[in-house]
Amino acid sequence: MKRQLILEDGSIYIGTAFGSSREAKGEVVFTTGMAGYQETLSDPSYCDQIITFTYPLIGNYGINQEDFESIEPAASGVIVNEACMKPSHWQYTSTLDELLKVKDIPGVYGIDTRALTRRIRIHGTLKGRICSMEADKETVVKELKEQTLPTDQVEKVSTRSPYTLPGRGKRVVLVDFGAKRGILRELIERGCDVTVVPYHVTSDEILRLNPDGVMLSNGPGDPTDVPEAVEMLKAILGKIPVFGICLGHQLLGLACGARTTKMKFGHRGVNHPVKNIENGKVMITSQNHGYTVDTVGFNNLDLVITHIAINDETIEGYRHKTYPAFSVQFHPEASPGPTDSNELFDDFLKMMSSSKNEGVSTCQSV
Template sequence: MKKQLILEDGTVLIGEGFGSETAVWGEVVFNTGMTGYQEILSDPSYCGQIVTLTYPLIGNYGINRDDFESISPAVNGLIVKENAEFPSNWRSELTLDDYLKMKNIPGLAGVDTRKLTKIIRQHGTLKGMICGMEENPQEIIASMKGKELPTDQVKQVSTRTPYPSPGRGNRVVLVDFGMKHGILRELNDRNCDVIVVPYNTTAEEILSLSPDGIMLSNGPGDPKDVPEAIEMIRNIIGKVPMFGICLGHQLFALACGADTEKMKFGHRGSNHPVKDLRTGKVALTSQNHGYTVQENSVAGTELEVTHIALNDGTIEGLSHKNAAAFTVQYHPEASPGPEDANGLFDQFMEMVEAEKKEAVINAKA
C-alpha cells in the first residue's frame, strides 16, 4: 500500500507502507549505522522520532529475542530504502514487518533515503508525518507547523517505580532517563548491585539507598526539560562517584553551570570518531543525540573537557575537577556499534573503589 512522508518544508516522498497502518508524526532524524536496526528501534532515546536508516537494505537478518534495548519501543516510525521481506539468520524469529505490526509502528520503504538525509543535513531535523495517500500534503504541513515537539519524553520512557538488579559487588543507583538495557548489562557483568530508579527521584531518596556509585543513563529530548534531574545531580556531586552517558552527560553539565544547545541534525550512528584529549587516542563510538554541551559555557565551571568529536569538534566527554565524576556524550555500552570505549565502565568501578578506600582512611583518621 502506497504511503507518503510529508515534511514541514514541503517535501513529499512516496513509498510502500509496511508495519502498522497508523499515521504518525514526529521529528525526522537519520542514523548512519550499517547494522543494529533492532537496537535502534528499541532505544528509548528515539522517543517521538521518525528514524531514517541510511544503509539501503534493512531487515535482512530479521528480529531476534536477545538484541532489544527496551521492552517497549518508543520510536514513532521507520523509513528505509528497502525492507527485506525474507530475512536469513539463525537467530531470526520475526521479520521486521512482523515486529513493527506487533508494536504498532508504521514503516515506509522504497524512499530515496540518501535524498532525505541530504535534506535533513541541509535544513536540520524536520517535523514530518507518515500517512496515507488520501491526506492532503498542504493541510498536513499547516497542521505540523502549529505543533510543538513534546517535552515529556523522559517521563514517557522512564521506569515508574524503583527496581533492583541484584549483584554482590558495588551498589550502583542507575537513574533511568530512558535507559538502554546495554548499560544495565555492563553493570551486571561487573557484578554490581544495581537499583534502577525513576528520572524524578530526589537526591535524598538516592542517598538513602547508600550507593557506592551513581549512573546517569541516556534518554530522549532536551535536557532542560528535566529540571528536577538537574537539581538532583547538583545536590549529589561530590558525595558519591558519578558516571553519566548521553543525556546523563548533558544533565551533569547543566548541573555544574554549563549550557546545552540543540544541534542542527545531531549524531546518530555507529562509527563516530572521538578523541581522548588526555591520551591522544581515538575511539570509534556509537552515538545518538540531538543536543550538545556548548564549548564556551564550560569556562568558569569546575568541569574539564576530556573528549571531543573529530568530525565537528563538539564536546564528547567531561570530568569534574574537584569531585569523583565524569561523563561521556557517546555510548560506551555500544548496542549497536563498536565497543572501543567499553573500558569506561571499568574506570567507573575503579573510581568507586578508590572513593571507598579513601572513606575508610578518613574514618580511621
C-alpha cells in the same frame, strides 16, 4: 499500498507501506549504522522520532529475542530504502515488518533515503508525518508547522517505580531517563548490585540507598525538560561518584553550570570518531543525540574536557576538577556499535573504589 512522508517544509516522499497501518508524526532524524537496526529501533532515546536508516537494506537478518534495548520501542515511525521481507539468520524469529505491526509502528520503504538525509543535513531535523496518499498536503504542512515538539519523552520511557538487580559488587543507583538494556548488562557483568530508579528521584532518596556510585542513563529529548534531575545532581555532587552517559552527560553538565544547545541534525550512528584528549587515543563510538553541551563559557567551569568529536569538535566527554564525576556523550555499552570505549565502565568501578577508600571527593582521570 502507497504511503507518503510529508515534511514541515512541504517536501513529500512517496514509498510503500509496511508495519502498522496507522499514521504517525514526529521529528525526522537519520542514523548511519550499517547494522544494529533492532537495537536502534528499541532504543528509548528515539522516543517520538521517525527514524531514517541511511543504510540501503534494512531487515536482512530479521528480528531476534536477544538484541532488544527495551521491551516497548518508543519510536514513532521507520523510513528505509529497501525493507527485507525474507531475512536469513539462524537466530531470527520474526521479520522487521512483523515487529512493526506488533508494536504498532508505521513504516515506509522505497523512499530515496539519501535525498531525505541530504535535506535533513542541509535544513536540520524537520517535523514530519507518515500518512496515507489521501492526506491533504497543505493541511498536513500547516499542522506540522504549528506543532510543538513534546517535552515529556523522558517521563514516557522512564521506569515507573524502582527495582533491583542483585549483585555482590558495587552498589550502583542507575537513574533511568530511558536506559538501554546494554547499560544494565555492562554493570551486571561487573558484578554490580544495581537499583534502577525513576527520572524524578530525589537526592534524599538516592542518599538513603547508600550507593557506591550513581549512573545517569541515556534518554530522549531536551535535557532542560528534566529540571528535577539537575537539582538532584546538584545535591549529590561531591557526595557520591557519578558517571553520565548521553542525556546523563548533558544533565550533569547543566548541574555544573554548563549550557546545552540543540544540534542541527545531531549524531546518530555507530561510526563516530571521538578523541580522548588525555591520552590521544581515537575511538569509534556509537551515538544517538540531538543536543550537546555548549563550549561557550565551558572553560570557566570546574570541568575539564576529556573527549571531543573528530568530525565537528563538539564536547564528547568531561570530568569534574574536584568531585568524583565524569561523563561521556557517546555510548560505551555499544548496543549497537563498537566496543572501543567499553573500558569506561571499569573506570567507573575504579572511581567508586578510590572514593570509598579515600573517603574524600577526588576524581580519577578517565
